[in-house]
Amino acid sequence: MMINDLTAAERRVWDAFPLGAAVDFRAVDSASAVAEDAADGAGWGPERTVRARVLRALLLTAPQEEGEVAALKIEGARITGGLDLKYATVDSVVRLSGCHFDEVPDFSGARFTYLNLTKSVLPGLRSARMRVDGGLRLTACRFRGPVRLTGAQISGTLFMERAEFTAPDDEAALRLNQAEIGEELCAPGLRASGEVQLGGAHVAGAVDLRRARLHRPGGTALGASGLVTESDVVLRHADVSGRVELRGVRVGGWLELSYARLSNPGGTALRVSSSVISELWLRNGPPVEGVLNLRRAQIEVLFVEPDMLPEQVLLNSLTYTSLIPHERAERRLPMLESDGEAYLPYSYEQLTTAYRRIGDEDAARRVQLAKQRRHRATLRWYGRLWGYAQDATVGYGFRPLRAAVWLLSLMAVGSVAYAVRPPSPLKADEAPDFNPVVYTLDLLLPIIDFGQERAYAPEGATQWLSYVLVITGWILATTVVTGVTRTVSRQ
Structure with missing residues (x-):
């Protein structure tokens, strides 16, 4: 330009x-x-x-x-x-x-x-x-x-x-x-x-x-x-x-x-x-x-x-x-x-x-x-059922105090029920003195044997209560062991 x-x-x-x-x-x-x-x-x-x-x-x-x-x-x-x-x-x-x-x-x-x-x-x-x-x-x-x-x-x-x-x-x-x-x-x-x-x-x-x-x-x-x-x-x-x-x-x-x-x-x-x-x-x-x-x-x-x-x-x-x-x-x-x-x-x-x-x-x-x-929520029905049991009892091991609450509650129910209607002894001359609290504990704790469960036989409604206590005791014990095992393995 x-x-x-x-x-x-x-x-x-x-x-x-x-x-x-x-x-x-x-x-x-x-x-x-x-x-x-x-x-x-x-x-x-x-x-x-x-x-x-x-x-x-x-x-x-x-x-x-x-x-x-x-x-x-x-x-x-x-x-x-x-x-x-x-x-x-x-x-x-x-x-x-x-x-x-x-x-x-x-x-x-x-x-x-x-x-x-x-x-x-x-x-x-x-x-x-x-x-x-x-x-x-x-x-x-x-x-x-x-x-x-x-x-x-x-x-x-x-x-x-x-x-x-x-x-x-x-x-x-x-x-x-x-x-x-x-x-x-x-x-x-x-x-x-x-x-x-x-x-x-x-x-x-x-x-x-x-x-x-x-x-x-x-x-x-x-x-x-x-x-x-x-x-x-x-x-x-x-x-x-x-x-x-x-x-x-x-x-x-x-x-x-x-x-x-x-x-x-x-x-x-x-x-x-x-x-x-x-x-x-x-x-x-x-x-x-x-x-x-x-x-x-x-x-x-x-x-x-x-x-x-x-x-x-x-x-x-x-x-x-x-x-x-x-x-x-x-x-x-x-x-x-x-x-x-x-x-x-x-x-x-x-x-x-x-x-x-x-x-x-x-x-x-x-x-x-x-x-x-x-x-x-991802498990099959039986897995969910077992999960609800663990949650309600011990919170999957993260709420161990729940086990004590369940145990005390069931002990109170069983002790009152068996105090009102004590079971009959299987052998009157050999049976130990009946204690409703110890008897309830004997039903709840599947491993410990106080000698009460084997010596007395409940009847009627108290017999069904004993079934419930035994089953609940096993569930409670299993969930506690599962929770403790999970906690120990996590740590």
Whole structure:
């Protein structure tokens, strides 16, 4: 392009580039400049319009000024035409802030030193496999179409604070699949209408999505399967309408969902199955609307408040070391019983281990008792019948005092009955003196022999009572032995 082809606005940019000087097309009045909105850029006149091919020529062919650092720094311009930098190497700093792009820029495969599009409005962005040796700043940008950063390599931080992404229903709003970010993904306050994709991305620092608003009802709002970060994934105060897909992620720090609202009625709201996470925080927010899937996840610290849990929680093969905050067993058990599976003994064992680790043996016993009751429902009728007997008598060995209550109650009944109607001696001259209490004990305790049962023969109703006492005694003794054996083997 010849110099004489440039407009006055383009001449300003062309002359400023070799010196690294900034060109500000905004209103002269500072108050008016602050109030300007790049969304209105389609109406800006030629005095602040720059053709995209002029910028391309500057970045790729413009001569350098000796002793100066060239840089493209423009603010408040309307950029017409498509800025095509596919596979180009741009050695200069590029800052196009507060600009309005008429067409989608194409940076696919390009290499930048630094790229800043803060507060600009764009119809989309094509930048797959782009490489930025420094940082990429999309702060407060508004994208009216898909943004493709698949496979991008960013050595520094990717800034997307308060950025807005909008895409048609059949396309993802933001694609960062397989991207590599050398520092942080900093995107507090991000807004997205459409899916945000982070599948297979690797972030050395934190993924900061605090106060993010992700909207894709009935679909996947955040798809980050296989995401790897050495630090935290923060969704504190986030508002998500749609599915949060975090299957197979590796999070070296926290996955924090404190104060977050997760809503996907009729589907999965949050899935972290097959993931390895240092700490998962789900607290101080409204109840999750949808299914919570934690299957096969490995979590060091699971910070989950029962009030946030949905009606269905999938826990098959979930492994965790600590469960906080400390809650009564009755508050935790509904989580185990909400899984779609009929009976998952491993989930009960995990909760039991968590309680024992902090020394709460009573809560651990309650969980084990609930486990036996849940298991009972899977047995045949005779197994269930025997289970009811164990539960009623000694609580499957976890309520040993029940045996004493049963024993004392039956002793009282038998002692009164046989005191009122004592049985007749089989041999009057050889029978020991009758004692209704000892006689009842002789019937109840199948192993101990006090000599009363063999010496006296009850009749009528007291004979039927003796049958009941003998049978009950055997059941009671068997269940006690079963419970004690279970307790000893567990310890």
